[in-house]
Amino acid sequence: xxxxxxxxxxxxxxxxxxxxxxxxxxxxxxxxxxxxxxxxxxxxxxxxxxxxxxxxxxxxxxxxxxxxxxxxxxxxxxxxxxxxxxxxxxxxxxxxxxxxxxxxxxxxxxxxxxxxxxxxxxxxxxxxxxxxxxxxxxxx
Amino acid sequence: xxxxxxxxxxxxxxxxxxxxxxxxxxxxxxxxxxxxxxxxxxxxxxxxxxxxxxxxxxxxxxxx
Numbered sequence: 093x094x095x096x097x098x099x100x101x102x103x104x105x106x107x108x109x110x111x112x113x114x115x116x117x118x119x120x121x122x123x124x125x126x127x128x129x130x131x132x133x134x135x136x137x138x139x140x141x142x143x144x145x146x147x148x149x150x151x152x153x154x155x156x157x158x159x160x161x162x163x164x165x166x167x168x169x170x171x172x173x174x175x176x177x178x179x180x181x182x183x184x185x186x187x188x189x190x191x192x193x194x195x196x197x198x199x200x201x202x203x204x205x206x207x208x209x210x211x212x213x214x215x216x217x218x219x220x221x222x223x224x225x226x227x228x229x230x231x232x
Numbered sequence: 233x234x235x236x237x238x239x240x241x242x243x244x245x246x247x248x249x250x251x252x253x254x255x256x257x258x259x260x261x262x263x264x265x266x267x268x269x270x271x272x273x274x275x276x277x278x279x280x281x282x283x284x285x286x287x288x289x290x291x292x293x294x295x296x
Binding site: 138141142145146148149152156201204207208211215218219222232 | 239243247250253254
């Protein structure tokens, strides 16, 4: 009498997460535009939500006239902060060089705005790492 | 828009949503982690504010 349903062949075998897409394209697109790396990796909805979250943080930071970090000679920590802010990709360069955004230290929301702007950059850096993990097959 | 509490809540909302979507895939786990992060940030902020309440704020620092 043949066994039914309990043999290993009858059960679904979990497939290993296979690498997908081009790592360079995934990482670069993830950095340039928030969420684009996930869209490239066919995580459309997640990419869209990440885009909305990062851009919302960015817009609130600008509305509050927060500081967009740039390197200040003699202050090495500003290098880290600048790199963190640059993590938001194209929006950083658009704000800095296109719109000449600087923030307003006299603004009432300056400190909060700075936190929102820096957070936008750091969140996008995490998205770059997430896209890297997905494209290498280490994450679903 | 410049309410400290409102800004703290908005910030906590954005950050907790972000990490929830980044770290969890299943809906039930997402809700759980979202509540943990969001309530942790807002509650933690209120707790720190409450602990600092007795300390005098002093005059505003001069703007360089």
